[in-house]
Amino acid sequence: MNKNFLDFMRNFVGQKMAVGVSGGVDSVALLHWLVEIGADVVCLHVNHNLRPSAGVEAQYVADLCKKLGVECHIFSWGGEKPETGLEDAARVARYKFMTDFCHKNKIKIILTAHQADDQIETFWMNLGRGSGVYGLAAMRDVGEMDGIKIVRPLLGVFRRELRDYCDTRGIKYFADEMNDDPHYTRVKIRQNRHLVGDALGISDERILLAIQNMGRVRETLENYVDKLVARVMLDGRAIFSESFLFDQSPDIRLKFLGTIIQMVGGDRYQPRLNSLVGAVDKLHDDCKFTIGHCTVRRFRGRILVVREGKKTSFRIRKRYHGKKYIKK
DSSP: OOHHHHHHHGGGTTOOEEEEOOSBHHHHHHHHHHHHTTOOEEEEEEEOOOSTTHHHHHHHHHHHHHHHTOEEEEEEOOSOOOSSSHHHHHHHHHHHHHHHHHHHTTOOEEEOOOBHHHHHHHHHHHHHTTOOHHHHTOSOSEEEETTEEEEOTBTTSOHHHHHHHHHHTTOOOBOOGGGGOTTSHHHHHHHHTHHHHHHHOOOHHHHHHHHHHHHHHHHHHHHHHHHHHHHHEETTEEEEEHHHHHTSOHHHHHHHHHHHHHHHHOOSSOOOHHHHHHHHHHTTSSEEEEETTEEEEEETTEEEEEETTSOOOOOOOSEETTEEOBOO
């Protein structure tokens, strides 16, 4: 068994966890590894009803869990499906099923089978979008969604090891035909990323190391930004002086504003980088605009961020829960 996986899972010994199992090689291997280390897990499978084989795969996951002695719950995503953005919609539905189950059953952790190849592909996708440190650091090994920890214990494990584990033991798994469809950007990257190593000698291991290094930088920056945000949030809105924003370095400035907008607007994700750059540019002068379900207003050197539809008045109490309005 992979040492990176074992070292990572030591942080979660003794905790009740859910694990998402699709029936693919990554999640099937993860389920077996969890059983081998004696983890206290319940399996969650979402049938998206998008492929003819979806029902067969759902039954296989149920049968596999019965064989391994793991509690299993199958969810079905019914109703009409969107014509565009289907992949994103399926992902949202999948996590909604899983987080709702965890809330109802007082489970605080969902394990997913994202592995090192997924991490590298995410890096290349974000590089193609022109992302900064936050995007190039790719997926977090521990994140959060709707109050539930999303834990990815395989980010240091390559798919070839997971496939070899299953193949040598005769463990069945399914291959999603969408994983070979070149219409998807991720698939194009998957099929061609070897060219970087072949032509330039930059191995996947080196790219993964760079991602991990950027992850540490991201964590340091976020800790600093969180402290800034805590100083300006008042009763679900943020008020701060223009110098409080523009005295920060450009990267901190963008992350600070993005975090504020996400918190006030209540979106799952922060606005894209180009949208934040445009917002910061507008804030050099008095203005009023909407972004991320928020209204942002600058007036006479002060900046206000409120949820869209709320009043954009700068009037606040001088003290709120012991906090003062930040003048600088």
